[in-house]
Amino acid sequence: MTPSFAHALVVGAALLSGGALAGVWRRDGGSPLAALPALSGGAAICMAGVTRFAGAGHSPETGQELAALVCIMGLAASILGAAWTRRRLAR
Numbered sequence: 001m002t003p004s005f006a007h008a009l010v011v012g013a014a015l016l017s018g019g020a021l022a023g024v025w026r027r028d029g030g031s032p033l034a035a036l037p038a039l040s041g042g043a044a045i046c047m048a049g050v051t052r053f054a055g056a057g058h059s060p061e062t063g064q065e066l067a068a069l070v071c072i073m074g075l076a077a078s079i080l081g082a083a084w085t086r087r088r089l090a091r
Contacts, residue, residue, distance in 0.1 A: 008049025015042030033081035040074025 019038030044067035051063030 005049055005053040008045060008052070012042045012044075012046035012049065015039075015045060018042075033078050033085065036074045036078040036081070037071070040070050040077075044068070044070040044074075 015038055019035040019042060022038060023032040023035035047070065048063040048067040051066070
C-alpha cells in the first residue's frame, strides 16, 4: 500500500485533534504541556505530506527534515514547560 496525500492528512489531523483534546481535557498547569508533542507531531505529518505531494519535481524525502525539526521543537517546548511548572509549584 502506498501512502497518499489523504492518508497523510488524515493521520496528521487525528494527531492534532488528539493533542487538542488532551490539552483541554484537564485544566491543571501541566496537562496542556503534555499535548505539545502530539500537536507538533500532527502538524509535522501534515507538512511532510503537503511537501511530499505538492510538486512533481520533489523527491519523496522532501519535508521530512522539517517534520523532524518541528517534532523536536515540540518536545523541547514540552520539557521546558514541565520544568517551569515544577519550579513554579516548588515555590
